[in-house]
Amino acid sequence: MVLFPLSNKLERLLEMTDEVISNGEKVLIFTQFTQMGTIIKKILYLQWQDFKKLKKSYF
Secondary structure, three states: OOOOOOOHHHHHHHHHHHHHHHOOOOOOOOOOOHHHHHHHHHHHHHHOOOOOOOOOOOO
């Protein structure tokens, strides 16, 4: 349930993610844009509430 129009790239990402998750596989999404990452995270939370966010860590 998304309440705003999606870009074609974001729409395709969500379609691919849905397909992979439906097959019981895991997905790892990288983005260098923090605002886009926040949008993706919120949409994924609305669609599949069982996902984890991998945070960047430094050693």
